[in-house]
Amino acid sequence: AQSVTQLGSHVSVSEGALVLLRCNYSSSVPPYLFWYVQYPNQGLQLLLKYTSAATLVKGINGFEAEFKKSETSFHLTKPSAHMSDAAEYFCAVSDNSGNTPLVFGKGTRLSVIA
Amino acid sequence: KAGVTQTPRYLIKTRGQQVTLSCSPISGHRSVSWYQQTPGQGLQFLFEYFSETQRNKGNFPGRFSGRQFSNSRSEMNVSTLELGDSALYLCASSPAEYGVYGYTFGSGTRLTVV
Numbered sequence: 001a002q003s004v005t006q007l008g009s010h011v012s013v014s015e016g017a018l019v020l021l022r023c024n025y026s027s028s029v030p031p032y033l034f035w036y037v038q039y040p041n042q043g044l045q046l047l048l049k050y051t052s053a054a055t056l057v058k059g060i061n062g063f064e065a066e067f068k069k070s071e072t073s074f075h076l077t078k079p080s081a082h083m084s085d086a087a088e089y090f091c092a093v094s095d096n097s098g099n100t101p102l103v104f105g106k107g108t109r110l111s112v113i114a
Numbered sequence: 115k116a117g118v119t120q121t122p123r124y125l126i127k128t129r130g131q132q133v134t135l136s137c138s139p140i141s142g143h144r145s146v147s148w149y150q151q152t153p154g155q156g157l158q159f160l161f162e163y164f165s166e167t168q169r170n171k172g173n174f175p176g177r178f179s180g181r182q183f184s185n186s187r188s189e190m191n192v193s194t195l196e197l198g199d200s201a202l203y204l205c206a207s208s209p210a211e212y213g214v215y216g217y218t219f220g221s222g223t224r225l226t227v228v
Contacts, residue, residue: 034216043118043204043219051215090157101147101170102217104157 002027002093006105014113019063019078021108023091026072033074034092034102035065044090050074052096061085086112116140118220120205126226132193135223139186139207146188147217148180151202160203163188195227 007022025031032051036044048059055067065076074091091105119138127133139146148160159172163182180190186207192199202224206217 036219041221043120043221044206044217045219046216049216101159101162101172103159104149106156 002031002095002100002103004033004091004093004103004105006089006091006108008108009106010109010111012111012113013081015083016080019076019081019085019110021076021089021091021110023065023074023076023105024072025074025091025093027093027095029095029097031093032096033065033067034094035059035063035074035076036090036092036104038088038090038107040087047076047089081110081112083112083114086110118205118207118218120203120220120223122223123221124224124226126228127195129195129197129227131195132191133195133225134189134191135203135205135225137188137190137205137207137220139188139205140218143207143209143218144186145208145210146182146186147206147208148188148190149204149206150174151204151222152200157204160190192225197227199225200227201225 003026005024034049035047038044048057050057050067058064063078088107088109090107092102094102121136145164147162150158161171161180162169166182177193182188202222204222206219208217
């Protein structure tokens with residue numbers, strides 16, 4: 001069974017500072033990994049995905065994530081936080097066989113302080 | 115290109131009633147998945163449909179059911195509503211099974227059971 005653990009339910013950064021949101025996965029088969037963002041009263045928007053190509057994945061809005069198999073991690077980063085980045089971020093995992101649905105982490109709420 | 119459309123956006127029901135939620139996927143998307151989002155449990159998988167066939171079902175009681183029509187539109191039904199069914203119900207569509215290329219989510223239906 002697959003699972004993801006997001007370390008820190010709430011992260012607070014200053015505007016312009018580095019954003020680092022942590023995600024560790026557990027999977028018995030090569031995983032596909034995703035980061036989604038959710039703004040208040042909205043659905044989830046796909047930020048980026050890892051599907052066994054390049055280990056450094058670039059997404060929208062300046063975010064990127066690196067797949068590290070040895071650490072079973074897929075942390076999300078952004079060099080400089082903007083106020084508009086304040087939202088809830090979810091890491092998700094599926095296997096690459098097409099036989100399992102996405103399993104989401106509990107989410108990390110990002111606050112950006114002016 | 116129109117996104118995933120969920121109707122209604124908000125719904126208030128009384129315990130014991132039943133409710134039907136609707137989801138229209140992006141044109142050409144044949145996979146539709148449903149998730150329940152609550153503050154306590156996070157995002158939990160309900161079921162996934164691909165080409166009118168239920169591919170998988172999450173760990174929810176039989177009161178939760180769904181279906182997909184030939185035009186890929188999907189409905190989910192909850193019978194005998196309980197207070198604990200209050201949640202944001204999210205629908206997501208993908209061109210492939212289980213969204214290995216990433217799901218596109220709708221804005222959700224906020225169900226309140228009183």
